[in-house]
Each structure stands twice: as structure tokens, then as C-alpha cells.
Amino acid sequence: MTRIIFCIVASFVLISCGGSKKAARAKASTESTRYTAPEKKPIATSSPSTRELMYLSEIKPSEENQIRFNIIKNARQYEGTPYKYGGTTPKGMDCSGLVYTAFLEEGISIPRVSRHIAEEGKRIKTNDVIPGDLLFFITGRRSKQINHVGIVVDVLPGQILFIHSSTSQGVIVSSLNEGYWNNAFKEARRIM
Template identity: 35%
Template sequence: MIYLLPKSLPATIILCFSIVVVLTSCGKKLTVVTYEKKRGTSRSNTTHTRKKEEYFDFDEKKTPSRSSANTSTTTVVKTTGSTLKLIQTAQSYIGTPYRYGGTSRSGIDCSGLLCNSFESIGVKIPRSSNEQAEFGQKVSIREIAPGDMVFFSERKGGSKVTHAGLVTVVKGSDNITFIHSSTSRGVVEDNLLSEYYQGIFVKAVRPY
């Protein structure tokens, strides 16, 4: 279809009319950006929409942000020999579901994961988490190294040990990764210095 317009109409009206013609002749949904010229300047009217999705687990909290200066000086504690084998054995269980009293790859609990991992390097530790917490030398968070055991209470500020994990990675002072069998997520790795785990942390022990 051809539309005839009077020559006397301003250029702005003609341009807008042209856009309307294009839209009415197309069956698809388009995003249109209009331009209007006035005294040698141009202006663009656009609308931006961004969808943001975030997923959180009930027992995971964000770790407080650290300065870029700390990041640039991060020191990673390396693992070798029996400690490396210990950690690799524990990590081979990642994805295994939690099972109270379990000691196999079909289902395992937190203390069972530690028992199996230490058994791979010839170290026998107690079966329950509260007994494991007394097996070895207590170390501070600053002294924590890969291969150390970490213990937690069931509530914030508690002192009774009900959960255990194994330190796998130490990256400076802002990231200490440990592996454990979570009742809700099975065998996973988490940051010991996250707000949640710092709240229920009881102690760290070096068993050998």
C-alpha cells in the first residue's frame, strides 16, 4: 500500500509515520528505537529489561566480601603425599547422598566420610564425630591446613559437636574449603569462613 503525504509536513512527522507503517505491516513483535532530530542534536529512547535470578540453599550464606588487596596476595597451601591421597579419597565421594550411619557410596554420613578417607592412608579414627573431635591436636583457624578435621554444633554458638568435615583447600585468610556430608545435600564442599559455618564452628583438629 502506498501513502501520499503533503510535501509541507515536517520531517519529524514523516519519519514517525514511516515507523508506524512498518509496524502495521509486520506480524512479529519488534522493539523499536525512535530518533528525533532537533537543531542538529539526536536523542535515543531505549528501554532495557534485565532478568536476575539467584538461588540459595537454606544452609548457605554469602561470605563477607574482601578487599582486592587481599585477593592479590592469596597464598594457597599445597598438599602432597598422604594428605593429597586423603583429600582425593574424600572428594571422590562428592555427590554421594547423606545416610545416617552410612559408610558406602550409596549413602554416607559425616563421620563415616572421615573414617573412610583416613582409612585410605592407614589412619584409624573413631567412628562418631564427637569422638573424632578429641582425636588429635587442636589447631586455630589461622593454623588450619589441608587434612585437618573441622567440627560443628547443631546451633549457632553451641559447643556440642554434632557434625564433622575435612579441610581440602586453604587459600589465604578468606577461603578455607572443607568437604562434608550434608544432611540436605549429601557430600559437598563449602567455605568454612562463610557466615553460616562460622556461626556453628566449634573447633579444628589435626589428627596426625
Template identity: 40%
Template sequence: MLQHKFRKIYSIQLILFLLIVIFLSGCVTSKKKKIRERRLDTIIQTARSYTGTPYKWGGVSRSGMDCSGLLFVSFKAGEVNIPRVSRDQAKVGEKVKFRQLEEGDVVFFAMGKRRRRITHAGLITEVRGKNDVRFIHASSSVGVVEANIYTDYYKKKFRKARRYF
């Protein structure tokens, strides 16, 4: 009888312990998710704050910006360190498939004559729908601007995507 009582008490303590562990792990996951969301918001808002900035090769300021500079400055504002040049930026982070793009992902393009050489990059800012995914980039002709990656032009030039965090 006494042994049965101890088993019952032990079982109740074990269940309580497991419930506490499950509850606390949910809090940690939720906290990490909120931190990620805040970082993403900072990164995207920083990039958008450069909208209209003219294109300048090697530029990283409001007087002129290139595509990899826009990413470098924006991610730095979100406390995420990435390489400065797009071809190096394309080598880090987790690979992402075109159909699985999310806000904060970085997309890479081959804009020159060489079809495989990464020469351009942009940041996914908004997923509006199946065929409407916005990205911000520094275009050599119009400066920093947002566009839909699902246009024929960008789909043809797309080479890869990465997720940094």
C-alpha cells in the same frame, strides 16, 4: 707439634661427623614430610571421590554417607585410624586454631539446638586464601559437598578443629 697435628685431625673428623649427621637428619625430615604429603593427598582425594554421594545417617558407602563416616573412610584410606563418630573424632589429635587451619585438618560444628554439642564434621581440603578455606562434608540436605568455612553460617556453627598427624 705432634699433639697439634692430632688436634687438627680430630677437629676435621668432628666437623665431618657433624656435617654427616646434619645431612642425614635433613633426609629423614624430608622423607617424613613426603610420607605425610602422600597420606594427605590420599585422604583428600578419597573424600573428594565421594562428592555427590547422598547423605545417609550412619552411612559409610557410595550409596550413602554421613559426615563422620566420610572422615572415617577417608582417613582409613590414608592409613590413619580415627574414631567412627564425630563427637569422638573431636576428642583426638592436636588442637588447631580457626585461623591456623591447614589441608587435612578436621573441623567440628554444633549444628543442633545445643550450641556446644558436636554434631557435624568436615575435612579441610584446600586453603586458597585468608578468607577462602574449603572443606568437604556430608550435608544432610545435599550430600557430600565442598564449601567455604568462612561463610557466616559455618563460622557461627564452628566449635573446634583437630590435626590427626
């Protein structure tokens, strides 16, 4: 019953910090693999269905997984919040503000800036990400360092969904299949 309620609550929340519409391509790394979109047409959704969120309920319960669920729930409660540079409240937040706040609400203190958050935890391959892991991006033509972050909310066959705060749409859920995000993707990290 708790899982069903979580899935319903989780389906009510959802896009990114960043600047330019063009993304800088990240250099390939031996530690991370660039996510490759499947050949079928990508699903461009900003609100995953309960069926898409089933993966969350399939993770074995543990204290660590409960914290991951809570972090995702914390982030999703801000869905629809407008973008505000430096913001960390329901009145407005940026991408790192969303991640910082979602973790802090679980008593986990992380840096406030995307590029500093990217120095935490351990780098993982996209094939190994699970809900609660973080995705980092380099957006804009001039940027050469990480400047955007999102939290993985679900992993489906051939698709990774993440919540973030976008300059144009505020807090939303996006797919790594979307061309802009796929091109801007730099690395995935696990904080816990």
C-alpha cells in the same frame, strides 16, 4: 604432572551432617579462634577451581603430606554421594562416615562418631589449618556438643574450604565463610 592430575581429580569432588538451619554458637576458646569472614562477599562455591586448589600443590612433598593428599582425594571421590545417617559407602554416608572412610582408606583408624573424632590429635587455630586438618561444628539449637565434621581441602587467603556430608546436599565442598558454617564452627584439629 602428578600435581596437575591431583588438582584435576580433586576439583571433581564436594556439604554436611547436621540438623537445624540455625547453628549454636560455640564458646570462644583460648586454644581456638573463631574464623572471621573477610569483608568482601564470601565465595559460595561447591566446586573450587583448579586455581583455588593451587595451594595443595605448593605444600612441600613429604610422606605426611602425601597421606594428607590421599585422604583428601579419598574424600573427594565421594562427592555427590547422598546423605545417609550411619552410612560409609557410595550409596550414602554421613559426615563422620566420610571422614572415617577417607582416613581408613589410608590405613588410619579413627573413631566413627564426630564428637569422638574431636578428642583425637591436637587442637589448632584456624590460622594454622592446612589441607587434611579437620573442622568441627555444633549444629542445631539443642545440641551442645560437636555433631559435625569436615576435612579441609584448601586454604586460600581469607577462606577455608572443607568437604563434608550435609543432610540436604550429601557430600560437597563448602566454605567456612558461609554464615551457617561460620556460626556453627567450634574448633579445628590436626590428626597427623
